[in-house]
Amino acid sequence: MNWAGFVDQIRLDFYPDLHRAEDNVTKTKINWGILSTANIGVEKVIPAIKKSPSSNVLGIASRNAGRSARVANDLGIQKSYASYEALIADPEIDAIYNPLPNHMHVDWTLAAAQAGKHVLCEKPIGLNARDAERLRACPKNVLVAEAFMVRYHPQWIRVREMVRSGELGEVRAIQAAFSYFNDDAQDIRNRPEAGGGAIMDIGCYPITAGRFLFEDEPVRVMALIDRDPVFKTDRMASVVADFGGGRQLSFMVSTQLCPYQTLNVFGTKARAAIMIPYNAPADKETALIVDAGESLDGSLAGCEIVPACDQYTEQAEMFAQAILTGRGLPYGIEDSIASMRVLDAVFASEEQKTWANL
Secondary structure, eight states: OOOGHHHHHHHHHTTTOOOOGGGGSSSOOOEEEESOOHIIIIIHHHHHHHHHHTTEEEEEEEESSHHHHHHHHHOOOOESSSSHHHHHOOTTEOOOOOOSGGGHHHHHHHHHHHHOOOOEEEESSSSHHHHHHGGGSSOOSSOOEEEEEEGSHHHHHHHHHHHHHTTTTTTTEEEEEEEEEOOOSGGGOGGGGOOSSIIIIIIHHHHHHHHHTTTSSSSSSEEEEEEEETTTTEEEEEEEEEEEEEEEEEEEEESSEEEEEEEEEEESSSSEEEESSOOOOTTOEEEEEOOSSSTTTOOOOOOEOOOOOOOHHHHHHHHHHHHHHHHOOOHHHHHHHHHHHHHHHHHHHHHHHHHOOO
C-alpha cells in the first residue's frame, strides 16, 4: 500500500467530485471553541485540533471560571469563559467542539448552531433518536457532525477500500469486541440517566463499523444485555444486527471486563482485521491483517503497517476544511439520527426479548 498517497484517497472519499486534493484545501484557519473542560477534550481532542493545519483553538469554557482559566493556560488557549453561553456568543468563534455528557449534547449543540456556530459533537449525539431529531431545527447553513473519529483514520478507510474492491470477496460478516473496566460510582458513564452504559459509550463504535463498511443500515437487531445491579447501566451486551442479504454484524461490549478491542471483517475470499480499531495510538504505527485462511493459526496471514496517525487531528482537519470550502461532510444530522435508531433498537430488543425492527 502506498500510504504516502493515501491522504489524497481519503480526501477523494469525502469529496468524490474532486480530482486533485489541493482543490479542496484552503490555507485559512477556523477558530474553535471548546464547550467544557471534559477529560476527552483536554487529554486528546484539544491537542489534536491544535495540530490541524486549518484549525486554531481560540477559547474554552467551563461553569467554573477558575478551571477554564487553568486549562486555557495549560494548553496555550487564548481565551477562557466562565459559562458555555459566553463562548457561544463570542463572534470570533467559528466552530464548537461539544464533549459534554451525553444528556447535554443536543441542547448545547442546538444552542451553538442557532448562534451560527458549526458543531462537532461527541458521540452519541443524543440519548435516543427522538432526542437527536431535535437537531433538524439547526440552521441549514451550519455544519453539525458526530465525532466518530475512527471514520477519519486511514486504517478504517483502507478496510472499506478492501470491501469495495472485492479484495475480501463478498463481505458477509463483521465481528467486533470493545471492553474496559470501570466500576467507579462517581463516573458519569455509570449513570443511566445521563446516557451511561456500554451500548451508549462504546457499542456505538461497532455499530458505526457495520454501517461504515456495509455502507447500509441494519433492518433488525437482537440483543442480550446484562445490567449492573447497583448502577442499572448495561455493563455487558452482545448484539447481532441483520443488514439484509445475508450480511450481519455481531459484537460484544462491556464496561466491566478487561480492556480489549478488535474488529474483524469476513469475506468469501479473506478476512481483514484492524488490530487497534477504536483507540489507535496517535504516535505509533498500527496494523491491518489480511488472512486468506491458508493457516488456521494465522501464521501465513499478511500484514499492512499503517503509519502513525492522530485520528482526532484528521477529524478536525476534515471538519475545518468542510467549513472553509463549503463542501460539507457525508456525515451530518441525518447520519446521526440513523445511528441513534440502531441504538434504540438494541434497547428495544432487550425489553421485548426478541428481534427489534428498524
